Amino acid sequence: MDKPSGDGSSGIERDELLAVCGVGAGYGGRQVVTGIDLTVNAGDIVGLLGANGSGKSTLLKAITGQIRLMSGRVAINGIDLAARPEAAKVGFGLAVDGPELPAPLSGRQYLDLVASIRRCRIADDEWAGRIARLRLAPWLDRPIAEYSLGTRAKLSIAAALLGSPPLLIFDETLNGLDPVAVWEAKCLIAELVGGGSHAAIVSTHAVEAVPAFCTRAVLLSEGRVVTAWDTAELSRAAAAPGGFEDSMMQALTKGQGAAAIDGATAAGRAYSQSA
Amino acid sequence: MRYDGLVLILLWHELRGTMRTQRPYDLAWITLGGGILVGYGVADAVVALRNASAVLRHEDLLWMIAVPSGLFGFGGLTASAIGRLTAARAFAPFLKALPISLEARCRAAGIAALLMGIPLLVAAGLMSAAASAIAGPPFPLAYGFLASGLFATGYLAGLALGIARARRGDQADPVLTSRSCGDGSHPGILGLLDRGRPAWLSSWAWNIPGRVRITWRLVASALVLFIVVTISMAASLVSHAAAPAAMAALAVGIAVFMLSLRFHPLGSPVLRASPIGFTHARLRLMRLPFKLSVATFVLPASVAVAAEPASWEVAAGSGIALLALNAAYAAFAAYFMTAPLLAVVSFSAAIAFCGYESFEYGRTVLIGFATLVAWLWHKARSRYNYG
Numbered sequence: 001m002d003k004p005s006g007d008g009s010s011g012i013e014r015d016e017l018l019a020v021c022g023v024g025a026g027y028g029g030r031q032v033v034t035g036i037d038l039t040v041n042a043g044d045i046v047g048l049l050g051a052n053g054s055g056k057s058t059l060l061k062a063i064t065g066q067i068r069l070m071s072g073r074v075a076i077n078g079i080d081l082a083a084r085p086e087a088a089k090v091g092f093g094l095a096v097d098g099p100e101l102p103a104p105l106s107g108r109q110y111l112d113l114v115a116s117i118r119r120c121r122i123a124d125d126e127w128a129g130r131i132a133r134l135r136l137a138p139w140l141d142r143p144i145a146e147y148s149l150g151t152r153a154k155l156s157i158a159a160a161l162l163g164s165p166p167l168l169i170f171d172e173t174l175n176g177l178d179p180v181a182v183w184e185a186k187c188l189i190a191e192l193v194g195g196g197s198h199a200a201i202v203s204t205h206a207v208e209a210v211p212a213f214c215t216r217a218v219l220l221s222e223g224r225v226v227t228a229w230d231t232a233e234l235s236r237a238a239a240a241p242g243g244f245e246d247s248m249m250q251a252l253t254k255g256q257g258a259a260a261i262d263g264a265t266a267a268g269r270a271y272s273q274s275a
Numbered sequence: 276m277r278y279d280g281l282v283l284i285l286l287w288h289e290l291r292g293t294m295r296t297q298r299p300y301d302l303a304w305i306t307l308g309g310g311i312l313v314g315y316g317v318a319d320a321v322v323a324l325r326n327a328s329a330v331l332r333h334e335d336l337l338w339m340i341a342v343p344s345g346l347f348g349f350g351g352l353t354a355s356a357i358g359r360l361t362a363a364r365a366f367a368p369f370l371k372a373l374p375i376s377l378e379a380r381c382r383a384a385g386i387a388a389l390l391m392g393i394p395l396l397v398a399a400g401l402m403s404a405a406a407s408a409i410a411g412p413p414f415p416l417a418y419g420f421l422a423s424g425l426f427a428t429g430y431l432a433g434l435a436l437g438i439a440r441a442r443r444g445d446q447a448d449p450v451l452t453s454r455s456c457g458d459g460s461h462p463g464i465l466g467l468l469d470r471g472r473p474a475w476l477s478s479w480a481w482n483i484p485g486r487v488r489i490t491w492r493l494v495a496s497a498l499v500l501f502i503v504v505t506i507s508m509a510a511s512l513v514s515h516a517a518a519p520a521a522m523a524a525l526a527v528g529i530a531v532f533m534l535s536l537r538f539h540p541l542g543s544p545v546l547r548a549s550p551i552g553f554t555h556a557r558l559r560l561m562r563l564p565f566k567l568s569v570a571t572f573v574l575p576a577s578v579a580v581a582a583e584p585a586s587w588e589v590a591a592g593s594g595i596a597l598l599a600l601n602a603a604y605a606a607f608a609a610y611f612m613t614a615p616l617l618a619v620v621s622f623s624a625a626i627a628f629c630g631y632e633s634f635e636y637g638r639t640v641l642i643g644f645a646t647l648v649a650w651l652w653h654k655a656r657s658r659y660n661y662g
Contacts (some may be wrong), residue, residue, distance in 0.1 A: 085660050096548070114473075115471045
């Protein structure tokens with residue numbers, strides 16, 4: 001369980017949508033994530049977990065080409081991100097953070113913008129269905145400036161799905177949604193990924209939802225992958241109530257002394273049982 | 276008062292944060308290169324003033340009207356920029372939730388702007404006194420004080436206007452403000468022009484959802500450009516000389532391009548994490564400003580040809596110069612993508628410096644300017660692709 005899946009992988013497999021090899025990245029010369037190895041294949045929904053400041057967003061920014069790699073290599077759909085950024089970016093759809101959305105445009109204009117970049121149309125029935133499921137339709141002709149956090153997140157999710165890119169990336173996007181919207185967004189992602197040609201990376205703090213939604217999970221701490229779970233391990237960990245949280249707490253507190261581990265896991269178990 | 280230093284503290288932390296995110300190598304380049312350039316500029320200005328002192332000493336209009344009114348205007352413009360900077364901090368959304376009164380915010384913004392204006396005031400006074408000592412009227416010290424006073428008057432007037440505007444903006448209803456721009460469901464003419472791939476990019480760049488809002492600033496800018504063009508065209512037609520209208524065509528063309536070009540979407544993950552290259556996105560953002568620039572160029576350039584048909588090459592030359600200047604400015608605007616005012620000031624300074632120096636050193640300076648443009652373009656592209 002301790003060994004991250006995809007660790008040390010080399011070469012491009014047929015259904016390998018993302019290969020991250022020895023990636024280090026950060027800001028202003030300061031490395032935030034170090035030596036990250038991660039492979040995402042079609043059919044995977046990878047939960048990216050970690051405390052605040054553990055490097056989740058930095059890793060996702062490095063994967064999507066928003067910050068320069070200090071070391072290592074990222075390949076999307078077999079295309080090296082550093083060598084051919086434009087071609088590589090065809091391979092993923094990122095749900096942009098709410099505050100980064102173009103506030104003066106309406107939701108429809110924003111979707112038009114993304115669709116025109118991805119060379120697809122948003123007028124078909126499938127799209128109307130997705131918009132309806134996310135309950136976005138009443139807002140589409142209003143300026144994004146008027147949107148709430150949750151409505152912005154819905155728009156970001158809708159835009160990330162445009163053109164059906166093979167790899168979908170959500171950086172805590174689901175956190176701001178209401179329960180119905182979270183459910184619909186998860187269903188949309190699961191349906192797409194279930195088709196066998198897509199994958200998703202979902203960074204989240206909703207740890208309890210990970211075993212049911214994700215097929216794999218990766219835990220970051222202090223900029224490194226400390227633990228990863230595959231499907232079977234996730235199922236085993238989630239068999240008991242609060243089992244996955246226990247498993248995560250153990251991984252996080254490893255090396256901090258037996259007392260800390262015992263205290264944390266006992267508290268976690270007590271919380272899970274009371275919940 | 277309790278919150279008087281708030282804006283200064285915020286600005287100081289921002290400056291420290293920015294310095295920390297810079298690599299030491301880049302900081303050294305900026306400090307050393309900038310210092311050398313400023314030193315060279317000052318030395319060059321002193322030499323030029325000395326050489327022209329015999330003529331300048333008798334230019335009473337220059338020293339009594341042009342320089343003082345220039346300093347007054349410069350003070351106002353500087354205060355407007357600094358006031359906007361400080362007001363943005365005083366009225367920041369995260370501060371709105373705190374129990375700080377509107378008056379306290381205005382005072383904090385004003386005090387920060389006043390303190391930031393002191394070194395500028397001293398610099399304006401010292402430079403005026405030095406210029407007066409080298410090539411100006413007698414009593415340079417008195418002239419320096421007079422110049423400082425005029426700069427301070429302009430600065431205070433500009434600051435008062437800026438703070439009042441920020442105060443009004445803070446009290447305005449953001450939803451009503453956004454509604455006054457309309458929404459995307461009924462796009463105006465701009466909406467029809469802004470459908471090329473990627474769609475709505477110019478609307479985003481101009482912060483308008485497809486409809487141009489008529490503001491007093493837009494009307495004033497259009498009026499100034501209209502007057503300049505009309506007077507120049509009349510001068511050309513009366514004197515049967517192409518030069519006035521051709522020069523106006525060039526000046527208005529580049530002014531429109533500089534006023535309308537906005538590259539801030541290049542910094543957004545919406546574009547940077549999308550499969551669209553830097554060159555494509557940049558050219559798309561340049562498309563409408565370029566069309567506007569050409570549209571404003573065509574009429575005075577045509578008048579220049581009509582006024583003196585034999586000198587058609589003057590109009591053609593200003594057209595080529597417009598293309599070159601637009602391309603050069605686009606590199607500055609891409610580099611300073613979130614600070615268009617800085618792009619305008621640095622481009623104007625670079626053009627003025629190159630124009631002046633090229634008389635002395637010829638093509639070498641133009642090659643240096645072209646190298647600077649290429650370097651800015653490369654840095655902007657690199658930042659877009661790799662952060």
